[in-house]
Amino acid sequence: MTSRAAPEAVKVKRRSGSVGQKQTADIEELTSSGNKALQEGRPQEALRYFRDALKAAEQLQDSRVLRACSFNLGAAYVEVGRPRKGLDFLRHAQPGPKADRLPDLQFNLALAHDALGQSREAATYFLQAAQLYRSQGDGCSEGDACVEMSRCYSRTRDWALAAQGYLRAAESYRVANMLDYAATALSEAGSHMTQSDQCNQEDIIGVLSECLSLMGSITDPRTLGELYLSVGVSYCRLRSFQEAVQCFQKALSPAAKWPPLLPKVYHNLGAALNSMGQFRSAVDYHRLAAGLYGSQGCRGDQARCFSNLAFAFSRIGEEEEAAESLILALQGFRDTGDYLAQAQVCEVLAECYLVQRKQHKAVQLYKQALSALSHCQDSGGIQDQLVERLTATLQQSLTIGPQ
Structure with missing residues (x-):
């Protein structure tokens, strides 16, 4: 801002x-x-x-x-x-007291406090600015101040207050006939409501539905694609996967006109289809997302796509394809230095090898997982579990004999 x-x-x-x-x-x-x-x-x-x-x-x-x-x-x-x-x-x-009646002054004081990392003080000034802008009938500026206030609350993890700010911003933008801004504020409100334990599912769905109702007037493909994607992610958090898939599918057309957005849509659509048990359909979207992320140099996101792809393959019984996808995911997480993800992938890959009766490879993967966890903090529970599985696999290897 x-x-x-x-x-x-x-x-x-x-x-x-x-x-x-x-x-x-x-x-x-x-x-x-x-x-x-x-x-x-x-x-x-x-x-x-x-x-x-x-x-x-x-x-x-x-x-x-x-x-x-x-x-x-x-x-x-x-x-x-x-x-x-x-x-x-x-x-x-x-x-003097007149300072409290100047909205632009309050807004800039808020920006200064926010830049200094004083989020709560900044939120107070943004609220004062919003109230003053409203008294002047300036819906656009009121909405801007409410959005900035909500971002401050988001940084302090006050999800309910952030959601309230976005809802007020949406109202202000609607008064100013700025429907694209109003829809964006509603999508943010819904997203923050899903992270708050003070909001019930019915209220969240109401906000998301209101957001969708405004999107028919939006023509900019980037804005439209991002909104469908955001609302879809919120539906996923509510475990309303059918509604999420519908949003992601509607995001495909506008995202195709804004290439940086397209892999995110594929990625989330594939994940939602996984959650619905439609694994064969999900495979195609995981592959598309992984390819696009690779061309953009987004190795971490690409690795997560390969993890999702491996899960889909494993659920349709294609264990070798699942193992190959996990190997690609593991390399991606190594490239990005994500040790926790490395440990998780190693554990899943070890289980794949156990299904294929390749105990020796499983032992190697469990050891790699433990090595990766040594770089992580607070990994005691996971580490104990891996040690138990490694021990059991070693004992099984001795029973079966050389492979």
């Missing part, structure tokens, strides 16, 4: 005398140039303009102009990643 400077160039009361007139003209021109640079994504340039404007304002005996210039400079400092310095200028922008 971008910092918000004054919506218009500072208006300075004209003073008599050529020197005063030149100063006021300079401040107005510098502020206008700074606002333009900020809006066009040139924050460093905006910073220079606002700094020069403040220097010029200090020579005038006009506290209102000085506060406005301090506000703009503070917002610019937040934008360039110097929130602590920005906070100092923002606090000087409007001393």
Whole structure:
């Protein structure tokens, strides 16, 4: 979210005398140039303009102009990643009780606190900004403030508060007739509700259904694909896999027009079909997702696809195909340094070899799993289980004899 400077160039009361007139003209021109640079994504340039404007304002005996210039400079400092310095200028922008009635000031104070990692303080300022924007009838800005507030609550894992913020954002965007933004806020609300123990399934489904009802007016393929994907994932968390599959299938067409999204849709569609027991259909989507992730260099995601593919193969009795997929998954997790995933894949692959009566290979895999777990914290329970299985497999190997 971008910092918000004054919506218009500072208006300075004209003073008599050529020197005063030149100063006021300079401040107005510098502020206008700074606002333009900020809006066009040139924050460093905006910073220079606002700094020069403040220097010029200090020579005038006009506290209102000085506060406005301090506000703009503070917002610019937040934008360039110097929130602590920005906070100092923002606090000087409007001393006294009137500061609580300026929504853009509250918004920028929130951004500064958020950038400093002070999520709860930031959420409080974003809420104040949202309330002030509402009093001004600015639904768009109110929605933006509520979204930022929800992100703060999400970072502190306050899922219910985050969901409430997104629901309020959706309401504000609908008032502003920004239906694509409203749908996105609803999808986020549903996602956070699924992570909260304070929300029941009926309420969550209601929010997801409301989101879907708004999507008929959205034409941008990326937005449409991402929304269907997000809602589908929420349905999966509710274990409503039939509804999830329908969402993922609807995401296929718009995702095809936005290639980075397509493997995620394939990946989730395959996983949902796995959960429904439709393993043969799932195999094709796992393969497609793995291929696309590979071409994008996403080794971790590709490895997870191979794991899902192995599960599907094992459930339809194709153990050799399952083992080959697990080997590919294991290599991917090694490439990304995911030791816990390595241990899990080694354990499953060992079980595949046991089905094929290849005890020697199973022993090697259990040992590799234990080695991978040595790099993980809090793996005691899993480690004990693996030791037991390794011991049992070694005893079985001795009974069967050399392979």
